[in-house]
Amino acid sequence: MATMGSPSHQLRKDVGHLKYTDLLPYNKDGYAATREFLLKVTELLVEFVKDTHDRNKKILDFHHPAEMLRLLDLDVPDRGLPLQQLLDDCSKTLQYQVKTGHPRFFNQLSCGLDLISMTGEWLTATANTNMFTYEIAPVFILMEHVVLEKMRDIIGFRGGDSILAPGGSISNLYAFLAARHKLFPGYKEKGIHSIAGQLVMFTSDQCHYSVKSCAAVCGLGTDNCVEVPSDERGRMIPEQLEKLILERKARGHVPFFVNATAGTTVLGAFDPLEPIADICHKYRLWLHVDAAWGGGLLLSKKHRHPRLTGIERADSVTWNPHKLMGTLLQCSTVHFKEDGLLISCNQMSAEYLFMQDKLYDVRYDTGDKVIQCGRHNDIFKLWLQWRAKGTEGFEKHMDRLMELAAYMTRKIKSMPDKYHLIVEPEMVNVSFWYVPSRLRGMAHTAEREKILGEITPVLKGRMMQAGTLMVGYQPLDERPNFFRNIISSAAVTEVDVDFLLAELERLGHDL
Known part of the structure; x- marks a missing residue:
């Protein structure tokens, strides 16, 4: 995404210094300024979509809350700010936003960025009913x-x-x-x-x-x-x-x-x-x-x-x-x-x-x-998406996600020294422990599981700081922390699954 204040994010000077009162509906002659401002915002959003699908871009630029508060100007002012500042605020917000549509975001049940559904959401916000x-x-x-x-x-x-x-x-x-x-x-x-x-x-x-x-x-x-x-x-x-x-x-x-x-x-x-x-x-x-x-x-x-x-x-x-x-x-x-x-x-x-x-x-x-x-209005984005994909398209999407989950399961099973599958998945949730080098010769006992559970959040921390991958983790019943990988994004391919497993090895082998 273009950096803050770059030319692509600059309004013309005679528009950038204007306030919200110069736009519709406050100014009945404000259509030209309104159009320029909204088109620049749209350009920002489209750039974010492009970056979201770029595997060479990070999923997130992680900062701890105190540091993030220093990086962002979150003050709510008494007097309104000019349009250029509002556009810069939009840019900076996206700069630090997690790209949940990134092909290597496996963190939540809801992953991916369906562009037709997104288009529906844009229309819904504009209709505002x-x-x-x-x-x-x-x-x-x-x-x-x-x-x-x-x-x-x-x-x-x-x-x-x-x-x-x-x-x-x-x-x-x-x-x-x-x-x-x-x-x-x-x-x-x-x-x-x-x-x-x-x-x-x-x-x-x-x-x-x-x-x-x-x-x-x-x-x-x-x-x-x-x-x-x-x-x-x-x-x-x-x-x-x-x-x-x-x-x-x-x-x-x-x-x-x-x-x-x-x-x-x-x-x-x-x-x-x-x-x-x-x-x-x-x-x-x-x-x-x-x-x-x-x-x-x-x-x-x-x-x-x-x-x-x-x-x-x-x-x-x-x-x-x-x-x-x-x-x-x-x-x-x-x-x-x-x-x-x-x-x-x-x-x-x-x-x-x-x-x-x-x-x-x-x-x-x-x-x-x-x-x-x-x-x-939560219906239009689903209706438009269904019009685009048809029931047949949704079926292909479901089958593809299940195919990818099966692929990941096979890959994990093929590397039993590095990964331990928790349970054979019924769906696209693939739950596993990553096993670092020092534990690979150790029998899989409750003691080993305890150590793996302690390693999991540390590896997740390294993952977030690297910004290259996001996979969730949690304990369950008697099981200590383990990774729960979700494949629900249409952007994911076998290449991304391979990257995930290789990246965990790169980030965690010495733990």
Whole structure:
């Protein structure tokens, strides 16, 4: 990217010294200055896109917080600054921003920079409309209706309802609320006194923390979010689920909700949906599938089964396109088998927004379906991306990511002296320890794992300071820190996987 103050980032002097009041809408004659300023900002963004995909550029220029505060001028002034300074601020912000679209950024579940989806986000920001009524967002509301219906059809629901929510955690919360409302409709008006007994929910010990958060936020208490043991590959054990349900029923509690995870955050494991659905049917419990991470594999004929077999039996499903599908942040959906639950559960009928005597079909007013009222437009970037790729293009993307994960797994297995695979991956999460030279002759024991766990954050620190690579790490259960590599970016190739393994060796061999 061009350096600060370079000619490519300079406005003409007669424009650079202007203030925001010289632009539209404050100055009705300010179109020329507005256009020049916005085009320069756009040039900055396009340069950042170019640099993001340049393997010779660093992913980040790392600085500790105190040093970063010295490098940046973050003061919020009393008097507004000129346009040239604002443009320089944009440039410097990008200069120190992590390039999450870089082919060697493997750090998060959401990686990559899909340019069509990015284009949609630019348009969305410019349109700047809310999503609570058809009245103010007619095109986007209809897009949402069509795309979400398509997604429900892919899941296997016939009819039903859906909504876009601000992240998978809130999508899971909407599922929880709808389940409670379905089974205990008096709760909305009467509260906890309408339920004769302690509500209890169940989820695997590998689930996303937002599931336990639902219990805390909604009054159950985290003690009543029962963690079901998982097997050695991170999948819920159905027999343990049934045992725990019976234990709680024997105590007079009211089991009502089971969360199954399709693609756990760390290991990428898929809970066995068919036997879990059988148990939910037997005891009349709501089945929610948190497929925020793994939902993208619904688009792959090759990889959908057996991982997601039985998902059509769920009552609700969370699915985040901003993860495996590569849609820009944020884009999270939650889907319900039964239509009408969302509106029945959350409707407050605010008269200043949701009048019933409007000139159009008010069923397209979506704001009363959600507790948040206003919603960001997260649909256009997904709709435009789907138009570009088609369902076929998404399927090819899913298959390619899985192919790359398999390639990385084979490479790790081919170097058992340098790398230790934690578990055979079900998805694109490849979890492993890097083994430095001094430990390569040591038997793999708990003591060795302890040392490897201590080395992992040190190597991550070297990685960030070098700026050439980013891979996340974490502990899990009895396992100390290990690397969790995520391949979800369309930019990644086998060359990048090879670089990753070679770079870890370069940075960590002497640890």
